[in-house]
Amino acid sequence: MPPVGNDVVDLAAPGNLDKSGDSRFCGRVFTAEERAIIAGAARPDGLLWAFWAAKEAAYKAVSRADPAVCSIPRQYRVVLDTGNAAGTAARLAGKVITPGGELVLRIALTADWVHALAAGSEEDIERICQHVELREGTGSDVNPSAFVRGALLREIARRLDCPVGDLSVVKNPDGLGAPRVLFRGDLLAAEVSLSHDGRFAAFAFDPATLISADCTG
Amino acid sequence: MSEEQITKKIIDILRGYVKDSALLEKATPKTHILKDLRVNSARLVDIIIKCEDVFGTMIDDDEADRIATIGDAVLLIQQKAA
Numbered sequence: 001m002p003p004v005g006n007d008v009v010d011l012a013a014p015g016n017l018d019k020s021g022d023s024r025f026c027g028r029v030f031t032a033e034e035r036a037i038i039a040g041a042a043r044p045d046g047l048l049w050a051f052w053a054a055k056e057a058a059y060k061a062v063s064r065a066d067p068a069v070c071s072i073p074r075q076y077r078v079v080l081d082t083g084n085a086a087g088t089a090a091r092l093a094g095k096v097i098t099p100g101g102e103l104v105l106r107i108a109l110t111a112d113w114v115h116a117l118a119a120g121s122e123e124d125i126e127r128i129c130q131h132v133e134l135r136e137g138t139g140s141d142v143n144p145s146a147f148v149r150g151a152l153l154r155e156i157a158r159r160l161d162c163p164v165g166d167l168s169v170v171k172n173p174d175g176l177g178a179p180r181v182l183f184r185g186d187l188l189a190a191e192v193s194l195s196h197d198g199r200f201a202a203f204a205f206d207p208a209t210l211i212s213a214d215c216t217g
Numbered sequence: 218m219s220e221e222q223i224t225k226k227i228i229d230i231l232r233g234y235v236k237d238s239a240l241l242e243k244a245t246p247k248t249h250i251l252k253d254l255r256v257n258s259a260r261l262v263d264i265i266i267k268c269e270d271v272f273g274t275m276i277d278d279d280e281a282d283r284i285a286t287i288g289d290a291v292l293l294i295q296q297k298a299a
Contacts, residue, residue, distance in 0.1 A: 015234075015260055024266050028278075056258060072278040073262070197257060 003103065004191055004206055005060030005118045007053040008132055010198025011046065012112065020044035029055075029073040037080070046114060050107045053116035054078045054096050060193050061118045062100030064178050069100050078105070108132070113200045129155065130204040135196070148194045148201035149179075156181060156190075159207060169194075187213040223272075223294050227287060230267050234260045246288030268294065 009016060019025055026035050026048070034051055041047040055076040063069050080094035092107040096118055103118040104125045115132045119125035135147050149169045157164040160183065168182045169192075181188045190209040195202045228241060235241050235254045250256050256264070265281045268274075268290065274297045284290050 009259075015263065025262055028262055028266065028281075052259060070282055071258075072282050074278065 003061035003064055003118075003120050004124070004128055004193050004204055005057040005062075005064075005103075006116065006130060006193040006195055006202055006204035007056035007060065008113055008115045008195045008197055008200045008202035009049040009053050010113055010200050011049060013198035016045075016049060016198075018045065020048045031074055031077055034078060043109075046109055050092060050109050050114045050116065051078045053114050054094075054105050054107060054118065056195075057116040057118040057193070058096035058098050058103050058105070060178070061103055061120075062098050064191060066100055067177060069098075075099050113197075115202050117204055119206075124206065127206055127208055128204050129159075129207050130202065131155065132200055132202040135199055135201050144196040144201055145194075148196050148203055151201060152192060152194060152203040152205070153181070155203070156183075156188075156205070156210060160210060183210075183212070189213045218294075218298060220291060220295060223291050223298075224287070226271055227268070227290050227294070230264060230271060231256070231287075233267075234264055244287055246286060246291065248287045249285055250287065250290075251285070272298070274298075 020038055026038070030038065030051060038044050038048045038051065055073050055078060058076050059071055077097040078094065079097065080092055090109055092109060094105045096103045096105050103120060104122055106117045106125055108115045113132060117125060117128060117130050119128055131151065133151050135144060153164050153167045153169065156167055166184050169179050170182055171177065171179050179192055179194055181190055181192060189211050190205050192203060192205040228244060231241060231250070231254065232238065234256050237255065240254050248254060250261060251258065265276050265284065269276055272294050274294070276293070280293055284293060
């Protein structure tokens with residue numbers, strides 16, 4: 001299955017504020033080139049979290065095939081397409097060069113959140129279904145993991161034209177690794193990526209892979 | 218510094234980043250910082266920086282990459298103090 005990874009960041013979450021002024025955090029996470037681009041951006045914190053989300057999305061994508069791949073953020077190098085580097089656009093494009101290969105990148109940057117999507121090719125990324133949603137309630141009454149799983153399953157149910165109850169998200173018993181989806185007890189081939197941070201939750205999957213895992217050989 | 222003292226200090230550091238304090242009450246060396254304590258990856262970077270300050274040491278990228286559980290963090294600090 002083509003790799004897919006996504007990551008959302010709530011720009012107003014307490015730990016995410018004014019991070020561009022945290023030189024030790026930036027030094028540990030970003031390359032010198034990335035730090036220079038962030039420092040010169042119109043919205044340094046917005047671009048900082050866009051770069052962070054890009055690295056996270058890319059790690060999620062490459063770690064599916066290689067769970068032991070290194071997760072050192074500086075080894076995931078974000079390269080924005082020419083013209084994007086000021087970070088003023090609402091939508092950015094580029095690539096992430098990872099220890100597991102190069103991935104295509106799309107970033108959405110708003111006043112409230114940033115969302116990054118990484119996939120194996122331009123063709124793959126154009127096909128991927130992605131959503132960012134404001135979590136209902138926004139308080140501790142809503143479990144963020146349950147919320148994002150529910151949002152994902154509603155979208156898959158709509159596409160498969162089946163009741164949501166026919167679907168469930170499963171993880172490895174150790175809680176690690178990428179989640180998978182069961183349809184009436186059978187594992188779907190689709191690789192899904194889930195993310196949540198603060199007030200927001202996001203998911204991504206390739207609709208072309210909503211078939212039984214048994215059909216993929 | 219004993220293993221018990223290091224563990225206590227690491228738990229104290231984690232307290233500033235774990236929203237549900239009940240999760241820390243039942244923490245063990247095998248407790249996974251991201252999955253079990255629901256700490257996000259960006260906060261894990263902050264935790265590593267805080268560990269450098271509290272224990273007066275430098276933690277490089279490869280060492281940080283090996284920290285998944287509380288036990289991993291305790292072991293690393295022990296090794297660096299030896």
